Amino acid sequence: MSPVRPRRENAYRGVLAFVFRQWRARLGLVAGLVAAITCATLADVFLPLYAGRLVDALAEADRDAALRAALPAFGAMAALGVAHIGLRHVAWSLVVPLTLGTMADVARAGFHRVQRLSTDWHANSFSGSTVRKISRGMWALDGLNDTLLLALLPSVVVLLGTMVLLGLHWPAMGVVIGLGTLAYVGTAIGLATRVIAPAAQLSNGWDTKLGGTLSDAIGNNAVVKAFGAEGREDARLSGILAKWHKRTRRTWMRVTWSVTGQLGVLLALRTAIVGVALWLWWTKAATPGDVAYVLTTYFVVHGYLGDIGQHINHLQRAVNEMEELVALDAEPYGVADRPGATALAVTGGAIRFAAVTFHYAGHATPLYRDLSVTIPAGQRVGLVGRSGSGKTTFVKLVQRLYDVTGGHVRIDGTDVADVTQASLRENIAIVPQEPVLFHRSLAENIAYARPGASAAAIERAARLANAHDFIARLPKGYGTLVGERGVKLSGGERQRVALARAFLADAPILILDEATSSLDSESEALIQQAMERLMRGRTAIVIAHRLSTVRSLDRILVFDHGRIVEDGTHAALIHRPSGQYRALFEIQAAVGA
Structure with missing residues (x-):
């Protein structure tokens, strides 16, 4: 037939x-x-x-x-x-x-x-x-x-x-x-x-x-x-x-x-x-x-x-x-809430990878194999390494955008697979490298982190993100439509709106995906200043492409082919004679990064 x-x-x-x-x-x-x-x-x-x-x-x-x-x-x-x-x-x-x-x-x-x-x-x-x-x-x-x-x-x-x-x-x-x-x-x-x-x-x-x-x-x-x-x-x-x-x-x-x-x-x-x-x-x-x-x-x-x-x-x-x-x-969801999943209650924001194995569909070998690491509550951690080393996958597993193949990812001792995805992500604020905005007003884009937020709360978040001044100069202020994917704003302006959204979310866990890359010096300084404010009192994970942005962090994890090969502060890692972090730092310094 x-x-x-x-x-x-x-x-x-x-x-x-x-x-x-x-x-x-x-x-x-x-x-x-x-x-x-x-x-x-x-x-x-x-x-x-x-x-x-x-x-x-x-x-x-x-x-x-x-x-x-x-x-x-x-x-x-x-x-x-x-x-x-x-x-x-x-x-x-x-x-x-x-x-x-x-x-x-x-x-x-x-x-x-x-x-x-x-x-x-x-x-x-x-x-x-x-x-x-x-x-x-x-x-x-x-x-x-x-x-x-x-x-x-x-x-x-x-x-x-x-x-x-x-x-x-x-x-x-x-x-x-x-x-x-x-x-x-x-x-x-x-x-x-x-x-x-x-x-x-x-x-x-x-x-x-x-x-x-x-x-x-x-x-x-x-x-x-x-x-x-x-x-x-x-x-x-x-x-x-x-x-x-x-x-x-x-x-x-x-x-x-x-x-x-x-x-x-x-x-x-x-x-x-x-x-x-x-x-x-x-x-x-x-x-x-x-x-x-x-x-x-x-x-x-x-x-x-x-x-x-x-x-x-x-x-x-x-x-x-x-x-x-x-x-x-x-079409199967791929990642779905388990029966009986409960809401995540974050008390401190400690993150633990316990013997995590992760395998991308279609890949011959797993990216992670028995990866174990703990990030204490309130610690600011930088993730560095070459492209494809596993930095972005690490934060995606924290958000449970993928399910692990083996082991567990836990927040404050709770397996992220046992809680509802909505409650998990409500406790995580993200500022991506290339923020995408809705074709809505600036106020609506900022308030996306907390629907129903007052105008005063939105403005306060914008001020903390160093975004209020450029918004106030616009003809319609916070009512200005930003265009599809935010095309009416510059890269630095979009980044500050994304930071304002994270400030308004006020989540205990923060993920920053190198929010200052490819920006002019003035925008970079404003965003760096806002990021420093945003990280205070939170568990912060910073994916760093420019190593100068992680020098002041509490800890740096160096990834290589899905393994954490180095773990320490900037001062400790830079003094390792044959360390990967030092090699990456010297390469970037040589090209003026």
């Missing part, structure tokens, strides 16, 4: 199971909608019956008797029409809150899961593609609800009802309609799942890649401009568009041929039904009114059957468009 077929079947099962879970949350709306649309459709099923009776009544020779016989049929037809309109309106009124509610739930759940997926997952995913998966899946749910509840369900009701009613009068007619319906629906499903689906999966994949490419280039427009690479990015996008065009055209052409094939089956069914109706009339098994009933019924069935082809195509498209969202919903 081809590997594509199980994948398609699994996609249908996965998507429909996902949709039914959304419906369970609003079961009352779904039940009311199904009841309303079923009754509205049954009104369509019975309408041809009274149309046939009306024709037979008008065939009476006595006009007065004909009118008397025709009026009840006429009244029934009018009543059925009113019932159909009213019940259909009820059904469509119910689908609005159902669909809006489920779309909101899906978007909320997708955002919730993506926010909590692992650092590795985010590092390997385009943000633009992820946004596209969520938004496209959300809107596909709108079409899928309409297709299943307001389109396919009525079609099934009218087909079953018609087969029963005609079969009770003329079994042969019931058999013809039943077999024709099975042939048509089977053809439509086969074309949708075997012909259209594989092409649609590929075109949707290129659609996602197109969104990611656009987001990647637009989000890094400053780099594009810096290298005059607009033409290169245009060419890159053109290449993606060419493949997207080819795949999408193939999908759309398969849809076109599918519809043509379905119309051919409908033509054969119509010919068979009209032929059987004529035969019934010729054999006097049916009156002219019965023939009118059959033909009117066929026109109703034809409308629903014609729509079934489109509905199945729409269903297939919705399943394809939701497939990536459903896969995202099933």
Whole structure:
């Protein structure tokens, strides 16, 4: 069996199971909608019956008797029409809150899961593609609800009802309609799942890649401009568009041929039904009114059957468009709170690595093997070493952005794996090397560390971070929008906003990722001064690329290939004749670091 077929079947099962879970949350709306649309459709099923009776009544020779016989049929037809309109309106009124509610739930759940997926997952995913998966899946749910509840369900009701009613009068007619319906629906499903689906999966994949490419280039427009690479990015996008065009055209052409094939089956069914109706009339098994009933019924069935082809195509498209969202919903968190995890209570901020082994996925050997080190509460520690030596991984394990492979990371004696991630990170303030800000006001960016902080508290934190003066000079002060990722601010200004955020967090543990690298002298001096204030009374871990920034710290840990090869103060380490710290310090001093 081809590997594509199980994948398609699994996609249908996965998507429909996902949709039914959304419906369970609003079961009352779904039940009311199904009841309303079923009754509205049954009104369509019975309408041809009274149309046939009306024709037979008008065939009476006595006009007065004909009118008397025709009026009840006429009244029934009018009543059925009113019932159909009213019940259909009820059904469509119910689908609005159902669909809006489920779309909101899906978007909320997708955002919730993506926010909590692992650092590795985010590092390997385009943000633009992820946004596209969520938004496209959300809107596909709108079409899928309409297709299943307001389109396919009525079609099934009218087909079953018609087969029963005609079969009770003329079994042969019931058999013809039943077999024709099975042939048509089977053809439509086969074309949708075997012909259209594989092409649609590929075109949707290129659609996602197109969104990611656009987001990647637009989000890094400053780099594009810096290298005059607009033409290169245009060419890159053109290449993606060419493949997207080819795949999408193939999908759309398969849809076109599918519809043509379905119309051919409908033509054969119509010919068979009209032929059987004529035969019934010729054999006097049916009156002219019965023939009118059959033909009117066929026109109703034809409308629903014609729509079934489109509905199945729409269903297939919705399943394809939701497939990536459903896969995202099933994506494991990577790092998740354990059952029964409690909130972390920090009394001092002591950090201990106890025989920690850590292995990055995809790497042949572990980075750490039985690493043990203790950082007492309130100690200021610098982490130095060459790139890839394990400094950044050390602080990521403290934050539990990854789970250790073996051993334990403890804060004040509590294993970080036993507490909730939210409570752990609330106790850790971080100032990254390249702070990224939200496209929100400066006040909102600073207050991100403590939602609901007062304006006075925000300003105090900004003053401590030496950020108040430049903020006060801005036209809107703390209400100034900083642009996407903070692009309206200079590097030094962004760094001081990040420091203000850390001051406002007032966490007992502080992580500084060389917050003064690549800055002008004035900004460096202001930030260094703010950092000194920020580290007081906290357990501070400083990742140092420029060793001049760690000279005043209480302790320095020198990393090399995942091992701590030296541990001591600047004064002690600089006097080791063949020490790695001394060698690194001399190299930086020689180049004027």
